[in-house]
Amino acid sequence: MSHSNQNNSKGITVVSEAVCQQVMGRADAFTAVENVFSAMARDTAYNFPVIREAIGHADALYGFKSGFDRVGMVLGLKSGGYWPGNIDKGLTNHQSTVILFDPDTGKLNALVGGNYLTAIRTAASSAVSIAHLARQDANVLGMVGAGHQSTFQLRAAVEQRNFKKVVAWNKEPEKLTNLAVICEELGLPFESVSREALCAQADVIITITSAFEALIDQSWIKPGTHIACMGTDTKGKQEVDAHLLARARVFTDELTQSTTIGEAQHAIAEELINEADIIPIGDVINGTKAGRTSDDEITLFDGTGVGLQDLAVASVAAELAEAKGQASYFNL
Known part of the structure; x- marks a missing residue:
């Protein structure tokens, strides 16, 4: 699942919301989420404690979900939250970004739009429960x-x-x-x-x-x-x-x-x-x-x-975007 070393020559991978929607389908999300639940139960992947706070502005809830999958070699976090007033501004209430790091070095690997991925990973989660x-x-x-x-x-x-x-x-x-x-x-x-x-x-x-x-x-x-x-x-x-x-x-x-x-x-x-x-x-x-x-x-x-769901789908989205030539790159 990891794409930790293949893109270092190009820089940090960026996968936009639009690209996520193009490359990541329901079947990919289902498999990624099912695999993560399996890994969590085997204790080869774990979530770090969630931080979730009411920020006292715009009625927003903001936080971080993060974790590490040792087998998939996926490390990172999703940062974002829920802004209830967004719907009136033509935006989705949920806003987030997934940040992936190289587990071997801690270097920033990828920035991946999190809104669409959050929606499909949440749907994949209930779908996995229905399937089983x-x-x-x-x-x-x-x-x-x-x-x-x-x-x-x-x-x-x-x-x-x-x-x-x-x-x-x-x-x-x-x-x-x-x-x-x-x-x-x-x-x-x-x-x-x-x-x-x-x-x-x-x-x-x-x-x-x-x-x-x-x-x-x-x-x-x-x-x-x-x-x-x-x-x-x-x-x-x-x-x-x-x-x-x-x-x-x-x-x-x-x-x-x-x-x-x-x-x-x-x-x-x-x-x-x-x-x-x-x-x-x-x-x-x-x-x-x-x-x-x-x-x-x-x-x-x-x-x-759980954060690992976000990291799993973001990692797959980054891989698919890179493979299809739809990722962007930048250097810090």
Whole structure:
């Protein structure tokens, strides 16, 4: 995965947002993320502690996610955050850049646009959870949230199972057009429904909001459902009833983040579950722990988003951009 030494003669690699979108597809992102979860579970890759702060300006949350993959030889960080006012300025709310370093020397290797990559790596993460945990016969997909990331989530999810229909809910119903347009393009029936109706119908549910309250009641979830909670990545955020985690088998990208800033933070705080109840998805990918064990089981994936996902997709994007002659270069 590393491209640490091949471009030193040309200088530091730069991969713009536009180039990332041209060279990096959903299949590449899925493989990169699945490999990283596998490496994390084998302890050959690890994330450093996350720094995430409200900066006291523009209601922004800003921070750093970083880590090192010893096998992939990828070292670096993603810096950026969430600016809620950006949508009114014609920008995406999420803004970030990935910076890659040479693990052998510490020299700056690459600067890679992080906005599109964050969206596809987050979508790849829930897609990996669907691939490994959802029932094979799952045929209704439920989407909770219709912001910028939701469209990426939808496109990645529908590639994992033979869905016959998509049902969706959003606090501002007019934004559901974002998802309806994609379903029309894919030839999938689409329906705007209440949260309760969504849970009654859906076999797979993706929550992708910035909520600070439970949007889904545990009593609404039917047996056999797989839920991917993808929005909670900060202390205080919450998308589902904490009691749902006590009912479900819970999986995550990273235990530390799950229990402190992820969806599991509330169930842990209320002592409804403990850390030992949460299974890293990498263990399922590696075959060291079971995924879904019955058609009636409720499975829940707490996708907190880890720095290694960003580094993995950025490293692949840099490689692809270099190979296709679409990278730029500069020297410090």
